[in-house]
Ligand SMILES: *[C@@H]1O[C@H](CO)[C@@H](O)[C@H](O)[C@H]1NC(C)=O
Ligand SMILES: *[C@@H]1O[C@H](CO)[C@@H](O)[C@H](O)[C@H]1NC(C)=O
Ligand SMILES: *[C@@H]1O[C@H](CO)[C@@H](O)[C@H](O)[C@H]1NC(C)=O
Ligand SMILES: *[C@@H]1O[C@H](CO)[C@@H](O)[C@H](O)[C@H]1NC(C)=O
């Protein structure tokens with residue numbers, strides 16, 4: 001069955017064609033009024049297409065449109081380039097600088113292992129006492145904090161105190177730089193560093209293993225977490241929903257970090273299975289475990305990664321429908337959603353938003369030119385959607401602004417406008433797992449920030 005808004009739109013179109021014909025204006029060349037009406041109808045379907053803008057918002061929207069046009073007509077179009085190469089251009093973009101100032105609401109899809117820029121990890125964490133390092137056969141490193149000499153790891157050199165190592169090398173900034181390289185995928189020449197999707201995923205997994213030894217040390221995680229909240233807060237993000245680490249570990253640490261609520265809005269974690277879908281087990285494999293909460297009558301909200309794949313018709317591709325069968329609250333990535341008309345329809349009907357992470361999808365090899373990202377279609381259809389950054393530190397990004405830039409300029413093309421941005425920010429609160437009361441509070445807070453943003457930036 002087609003979704004209602006579509007049928008409704010179709011009927012309006014048919015009706016207006018009939019009316020125009022009765023009025024005697026449908027012979028020969030098409031009526032320009034009819035054309036305008038079709039264009040308008042289509043525009044109203046996109047995300048933010050029915051958002052009513054104030055006078056000041058319209059001025060800012062026009063200004064943004066002008067800035068975006070300059071970007072489109074310029075010699076370099078960042079969304080068409082690999083993010084690692086595009087980053088310096090984005091940093092100079094006036095559209096990006098506006099997006100940095102814009103209150104973006106919540107980041108609903110971020111992994112705790114990639115929350116904070118790697119320079120902080122190296123410059124701060126690896127300089128703490130009792131930090132050991134070992135070197136793996138795969139040119140990577142592992143870390144551990146220990147009061148005594150740690151037990152050796154398989155396939156890794158013997159552990160050496162970083163303090164001792166630093167005293168030995170001639171140039172510690174070279175060493176620190178190589179440690180940073182181990183913790184992020186970011187490099188100036190991504191094409192030769194990552195010739196295939198397998199190589200980039202392998203390095204991605206290595207970087208998480210390297211980082212985990214630093215981050216999962218409880219005293220570090222508290223500071224790390226605080227630093228992460230601060231970085232998102234500075235990027236005008238007011239609320240975060242985190243995944244990563246395994247759940248039991250996260251709980252203990254998050255409880256300790258709860259006092260941060262005074263300074264930052266609440267933090268909570270849902271449940272998800274994390275990893276590379278194309279190599280992992282499909283959700284259906286875990287059906288017994290995943291059915292436990294329902295069987296026991298308890299509520300455990302699910303936020304599944306689903307459809308993070310280029311492959312149509314394989315097991316993993318079915319994760320989208322399975323996630324919906326297990327009543328997922330949101331769909332992580334949903335990169336394959338456009339290939340599943342039924343899943344798409346269910347997600348729209350039930351208000352199950354897709355968490356679109358454009359930079360992640362590009363860096364991990366699902367799409368190269370972001371104008372061709374499947375969510376470009378979803379954005380035009382007004383599919384429930386939020387924008388997030390997945391693993392910003394791994395990608396050399398920070399907060400949400402880079403992903404908002406790629407969504408607004410790349411996925412959104414010339415048709416995305418201020419209303420689109422406003423709806424995406426509102427969606428991030430609407431589709432969050434906050435209680436209805438907290439949602440109202442968050443919306444009111446966001447609106448105040450938004451009004452201020454508009455008054456400061458619309459001339
Ligand atoms: C590391 O970070 C902690 C917490 O933010 C801070 O107190 C400390 O001074 C920092 N240390 C260095 C060496 O930067
Ligand atoms: C260490 O190497 C970097 C370049 O890799 C250089 O800029 C810096 O001056 C060197 N520092 C020392 C103390 O030699
Ligand atoms: C990781 O660090 C080690 C030690 O400094 C270095 O030899 C290696 O090249 C680094 N690996 C990457 C991928 O940067
Ligand atoms: C949780 O993480 C720790 C290491 O950080 C690991 O030893 C343990 O097996 C993990 N538990 C699960 C259930 O994955």
Ligand SMILES: *[C@@H]1O[C@H](CO)[C@@H](O)[C@H](O)[C@H]1NC(C)=O
Nearest residue numbers: 290291293294295325326327
């Ligand atoms: C999903 O929700 C439906 C309708 O509320 C319910 O009947 C079903 O048991 C739920 N399934 C799971 C796995 O929670």
Ligand SMILES: [Zn+2]
Nearest residue numbers: 111305332390
């Ligand atoms: Zn993810």
